[in-house]
Amino acid sequence: MNNGFWTVVGFTAKNKLRGKAFLVTTIIIAVIMSIGINLPYIISQFSGEGKPTAVGYLDSAADKAQSQLFTSTRIVSLLDAYYEAQEKPELKFVPIADAGSADANEQALKQAVSDDLVDGYIGFAPDPESGFPAVTYKSESLMETKVSQSLSTALQAVKMEAVIDSGGISDELKAVLTKPIKLDTVQISTGEGAGSIGNGKSSEQQGMDMATVYVIIFMLFMAIMISGQMIASEITAEKSSRVMEILITSVAPLKAMFGKILGMFLVVLAQLAAYIVVIVVNMTLPQNADTLSGYGISLDLIDPALLVYAILFFLTGFFLFATLFAAVGSIVSRTEDLGQAVLPITMLSLAGFYICIFSGLNSPGSMLIKVSSFIPFFSPYAMVVRLGLSDPPLWQVWLSIAILLASILACGWLSAKIYRAGVLMYGKKPSMKELFKAMRAYR
Incomplete structure (x- = not known):
């Protein structure tokens, strides 16, 4: 990659990070998160709870x-x-x-x-x-x-x-x-010979794994929703203002697209890092730390293998959806039409999120979750749930990763062709026939 690609990455990231709207939104969400985490304690102080x-x-x-x-x-x-x-x-x-x-x-x-x-x-x-x-x-x-x-x-x-x-x-x-009866629950691993992930976990470890799964799923969902909209709206805004015509004379369309994706990824990482710091700081406050310790929640109990796989699925899931949002943004000429255009991609992400929240966390071994863990648009959510709350064979985990990587390559190739053809197509949203014709011209 030449300097043009990194120029786009740097420009995209700096432009967003310095924007007042981005900073104000990040601060407001951080304040809301702080209030939400401490809300039970605040209510107890005013309602007399504790007495x-x-x-x-x-x-x-x-x-x-x-x-x-x-x-x-x-x-x-x-x-x-x-x-x-x-x-x-x-x-x-x-x-x-x-x-x-x-x-x-x-x-x-x-x-x-x-x-x-x-x-x-x-x-x-x-x-x-x-x-x-x-x-x-x-x-x-x-x-x-x-x-x-x-x-x-x-x-x-x-x-x-x-x-x-x-x-x-x-x-x-x-x-x-x-005297109360003591009942412990321990997760066992029955698939060691087949390459199992888990080695059996205590109830405290299981509780920490569930908390980790919740955090990763919500972070992935937020990253996809925030970055996807930003990528698509950024490309559409540049296209509608004719800035795109100047941009592609200096940087190749493909480098511009992937530069924007990587730049937005850095922005989202910075935003999520800020939210994580806010969560950790609030959780370590005395009133919240005592509650967490009462539930046996401790960062020392996080499974390193689960964390590594969760990060891997987070990254692959992000880039899969990011390429699709970039492609859709390139074929829309007006920002007011963007919401309707990105709706199908948004629904895919929502479907994966809701499947895991309403089904996966209660029944991680259900057939729905097992099948979803091999569908690339759902697997970043579903396989994280299986890794945290059950014990999937190692070959299934890596098969899911392989399918996801292949899907990223396929969607990246298709999105690149759509982006290259769509960035200079103005007026109404092009029909599928017009889009395919333009894509063939760039072969």
Whole structure:
């Protein structure tokens, strides 16, 4: 490649990186990403999350005098002990004095909610069939799923504890019964002889692989959408302003096309690198780092082989779509017609993205994902999912790469002919017959 090619690469990259629209858009997206990552923490600071929810209950003297196994007083006492044992108690129970009658008690409980003494209150009703009182939680909120789910788990635990205590079981047996069962999930590799990728992974490694797959898929999708539109619009804008006529007198059409593709690739890499830095910085903040460590997510657990293959599929997928966007941009003379022209390519990328998000991440071994991993427009997404969440044979991975590389060469050759013929065709979008005739003239 002579200096003309690198001149186009440098001009394209510098022109975009220095553009105010590009810088403003990058900053706005970075700010939105920062807010999105920290949104749960921001909401918790303003909504009071992190503090236990105050739940009222009727403090009845008559109930305390009863000798039944499951009185409301005893249940609340067990619930208090259950939540106090938590590092960060989810609920706390506030007694409301008995007003003397059912109606008066209900009014007193509602008044406690109105006065912000409690967020809601629980009531108990006899249930002879289950042997445990029916519990009702009442609050002003329409959907209190967080409190109701927490109460349901706690009530099940205290019910079992009360039954165990009443049976006179020893502390040793009680510890055995109440101790949670440990269940680990480990990915195994059954295809070592056939050239398998994975060697078996723990649940923490699997979780990290899934996070890596998510990031790579989203980054590839963003790179294709951002760079594809920029490449096509750049070529169309130069063509509509007649700059293309001056450009091709200095640089051959093919060098101009591939120079623009490489230049835009560098721009997208810079933009994605900025987003990755924003994500990493926000994730290392104390409030987010603690949450990630609680889920066992650590950068040390990233599989190097998965990362290498993911980068390889990222690069090949990018250049496959970039050549197609460049070809389409070269045959469009007006920027207002560009959206409709690039729609089929955009839909191809969207199809691959949605197949993996809605099917691949839940069923990485499904026939749809296996077939998609050999279709060049889908394989950059699908094979990354298979590599991260299952254990495909090595020959399938390299067959997918070979098909993808062959497709890049074929699409690059076709796009080069379309670009060379289309950059100087003005007016309405040329028909297929006119385009083929112009392509033959450049043989």
